[in-house]
Amino acid sequence: KDAVFYEAKQYIPVPIEEVRMSYVPIGFNEAKNAPRVLLVAAPLKIIDIYVAIAEMAALDVIAIETESVALGRAMYRATKQKHVVMLDFGANSTDMSIMLDGYLVFSQSISIGSDSLTQSIINKFNFEYKQAEEYKRNYGITESVLEGKIHQVLSPILESIMLEVSRGIEFYKNKTLAPAPTDYLLTGDGALLPGLSEYISKALHVNASISNPWINISIDSKFKDIIAKSGPSYSIAIGLALKDE
Template sequence: MFDNFKKLIGIRQKIILGIDVGSASIKAVEISRKNQNFILENYGELDCSLVKKPSIGEADKNIISFTNKQLAEIIKAILRESEMRSKEVVFSIPDFSSFFTTIKLPIMSQEEIPEVIKYEVKPYIPLPVSEITLDWLITEGEISKTSLKILVVAIPNEIIDQYKEIAFLAGLDLKILEPEVFSLSRAVVIGEDREKTVGLVDIGARSATINVLEKGMLKMSHSFNVAGNEIADAIARSLNIEYNEARGLKEKQGLTIGTGKNAEAEKAMIPLVNFILEEVKNTFRDFYEDEGKKPQKIILAGGTVLMPGLKDYFSSEFEQEIAIANPFLGLSYPTALGSALKQTAPSYGVAIGLAIKGLE
């Protein structure tokens, strides 16, 4: 009866945290749900470069260069600063800690699929099946009607245990762990884009991931470790300057035509941006060979796409419409926040998608 009462007067039904432990910054959002409406209650992030790194050997393997304890402290600090009080959390698993593969299976029942997948993915994954957890998605075909195409994500158990420990140390109740590609798609491929074939390009700090979605369903995913960090590194090496100065040049000037130091920086960035572009084109080509279709639109996500001039650079290389991701569009929030949110929007996709998952 109490639940019905809540529904009638529209009190929020549930509230949850979505936390993206990225390699450049940790982003947290607190989202509540009122009927079909998702409401942004709070958001905050902490730039990891502001936190002192542990000495070599001390950091836990695979998750960026901090110990679990430090990551938990960073999360606690974000939650404190942004006044988030929820204890339930959904975390993402970074693309660079996951293995993706697509497999084709003959007709079979739902119950048979997990066992068969375990066997089929063996050759593609450099770890024993006993050390991984599998998540999968049917991307084509219907169970017991046609053959199936399945996108499989394998996550090392060691990584899962690390995230469990981080949640525990931060005093949070970990509800779900999800590969970040699923969360990102949920948050940024919305509205009429869910009817289209969309190329979703996430360029973060350590890794970039290129996805193709059809009618909101993930069909293809390809990830590699060239992204914002490497672009700043190239500038630092080429101009023989400190990393932070290089990062500043990248973020403020980017690919807009400059002179002197700026022109040098741009010259250093171009080969890496071109590398990413080529990977996008190759992924689209693979998709075309498989499915005979081209993405109708390209959505750019991740902090690196904020680089001045990057969107125009993409526009000059692709015939499709190019948009910068805005995951806040799927949420309700005070209008006064609008312009501030737009500035950071492309890097919040994963965190927002995680919270929505927890509320679904």
């Protein structure tokens, strides 16, 4: 533990006393004859905010965990895929994580999210936000609808995300000397964009599919319609719920 925290100083860009750190083993580095660990650090100021919110809601904080770790747990439980890229499409960012041998080994946040797609439709067609959101959710990146007009508007935004994903993959390959995963799991509300999995498969020459974190989880019948429409949106919440399983 002391050795891990000592080494952490070279990776964390703020004073150690200003963060809370933890780590989990992720295998063994044969070349260095040493264990591999995933180090997680969060600013104390951010942790204090979450704890204060929980206290105001009369909740007891059991643990605080990064989204990528929770997502990896949910995806591995659902798919058993050991080498995979996970793309979590949120409103303000797209988070990219990579699993190797069933362990989370790489994570980065891309500061472009689904709201950027909505805003591009607003700018092009002068729509109100609600109408732009409906067009995005109904037509997505599919080229064959509305003469491809929505596709043309959304493509530059998605191309920017794909560029950052490609850069992340190259960094991962250089650091781990492992081959790039060819399977991609798409999650988050933004993953439901029509045509997105096909677009990513073609753009990156990979096998992209929308994740289903609800595999082998019992669902009350009154919630099945909601889950069918927005299942990937709950991936991180499911991962958190599975933390001590």
